[in-house]
Amino acid sequence: MAGLDRQGALAMHQDQDIYPVQWTGRQAVVALPEHIDLSNAGQIREELLSVINRGATALIADMTATISCDNAGADAVLRAHRRAAVSGTELRLVVTAKIVRRLLSLSGIDRLVSTYPSLEAATAAGTPAPVLALVGAPAGTRTNGQPSRRAAQTNGQPSRRAARTNGQAPRRAARTVGRPMPAGPADTGGAPITPAVVWKLLDALHDGVALAAADGAIALTNSRLAEMFGYQHAELLGHPVEYLIPAHLQDARHCRRASHVPGPGTPATDAGARLAGRRKDGTIFPVEVSFSPVMAATGRFTLTVIRDVSDAQRLEVLADLARAAAAAQQAQAAAAQQAQRGQELLDTIVTGLFQVGLGLQAASNLPADAARQRIAAASRHLDEIIRQIRDTALTARDQGTAPRQR
Numbered sequence: 001m002a003g004l005d006r007q008g009a010l011a012m013h014q015d016q017d018i019y020p021v022q023w024t025g026r027q028a029v030v031a032l033p034e035h036i037d038l039s040n041a042g043q044i045r046e047e048l049l050s051v052i053n054r055g056a057t058a059l060i061a062d063m064t065a066t067i068s069c070d071n072a073g074a075d076a077v078l079r080a081h082r083r084a085a086v087s088g089t090e091l092r093l094v095v096t097a098k099i100v101r102r103l104l105s106l107s108g109i110d111r112l113v114s115t116y117p118s119l120e121a122a123t124a125a126g127t128p129a130p131v132l133a134l135v136g137a138p139a140g141t142r143t144n145g146q147p148s149r150r151a152a153q154t155n156g157q158p159s160r161r162a163a164r165t166n167g168q169a170p171r172r173a174a175r176t177v178g179r180p181m182p183a184g185p186a187d188t189g190g191a192p193i194t195p196a197v198v199w200k201l202l203d204a205l206h207d208g209v210a211l212a213a214a215d216g217a218i219a220l221t222n223s224r225l226a227e228m229f230g231y232q233h234a235e236l237l238g239h240p241v242e243y244l245i246p247a248h249l250q251d252a253r254h255c256r257r258a259s260h261v262p263g264p265g266t267p268a269t270d271a272g273a274r275l276a277g278r279r280k281d282g283t284i285f286p287v288e289v290s291f292s293p294v295m296a297a298t299g300r301f302t303l304t305v306i307r308d309v310s311d312a313q314r315l316e317v318l319a320d321l322a323r324a325a326a327a328a329q330q331a332q333a334a335a336a337q338q339a340q341r342g343q344e345l346l347d348t349i350v351t352g353l354f355q356v357g358l359g360l361q362a363a364s365n366l367p368a369d370a371a372r373q374r375i376a377a378a379s380r381h382l383d384e385i386i387r388q389i390r391d392t393a394l395t396a397r398d399q400g401t402a403p404r405q406r
Helices: 002-014 040-051 071-087 098-107 119-123 149-154 161-162 171-175 195-204 223-229 247-259 309-365 367-405
Strands: 021-024 027-032 059-062 090-095 114-116 208-212 220-221 270-279 284-296 299-308
Touching: 002 071, 021 223, 027 040, 027 119, 040 059, 040 071, 059 119, 059 171, 071 090, 071 098, 071 195, 090 098, 098 220, 114 119, 195 223, 208 223, 220 223, 223 270, 223 299
Parallel strands: 027 059, 059 090, 090 114
Antiparallel strands: 021 027, 208 220, 208 299, 270 284, 284 299
């Protein structure tokens, strides 16, 4: 009865399908049109999502007849891939046109979705491989879910070791009677790492991430990168990484990227390099960029991590202003102190010279011996004034050079 209900539901949906859908069990084949562009990409996306929602375990998007496809079509396939990853559906593509293959390569879809040269090859691909689990398989089973050889040999019968006990508890078990056994790890089932999980991890990053092919064309980006530069996700695919920096820096960045040919184990280059980013509206903002080579079976790629440092730069500017204000205040205080010392020295000199003048004037009317004594006192007074001038000058020089020696 459930099978008849399912067939009836499929028949009802087939009447509503915009593009032909052929079901074989729970495997569906959707025949896509000759041209895929902005005018029909939305319909194609909804059709693929509808088939996934009907419970297909495998969805084959047959693009045998497709001879042209733009970024809107690539985005429709990417949306279907994300939904399929969440629903546990395997998405396969059949592509024959070279120009369509080129677009899928530039957008990075061919590294996410299995692509086949014919419908027969896609149909014969079989069921999807199991996803990677975070915990091991239960004891007594292999990784493919089948019982292990030792478990199979028992065939439901007690093992030889168990038979030797003749219904008695084994000696090792007998020694543990009355002792609490340590609790083993709980079997939590297994947390699969699916492409949807990877996408969520990438989109959760605060930094923008882009994966570029060997020619520099962007193949994959996360949501943060598109948001940071003011683009829609599909608008960045196929453009070079230099597209995100100002025009006057693009040639220099292209030469640096072209001259670097990473090999296996090559560390990150330009790690934390300060550059300028250019948003879609033309505004320029400071960024830190790190480039890391990635070697894969399908070729050489470059992983680019971009961080918006506008807030950090504003904090640095504020810190520089605070340091400059403190230095200016300190210099102003030092200048005021030096001016005060200069005024005090000037007052001392004027007073001393005035006293020397009075002494010399008085000596002119005194006898010779008294005049010589008065002149000698005036000379000592002049020496004291000169010493004070010299000490003040040396102190000012030392204080002026001390800050530069720190």
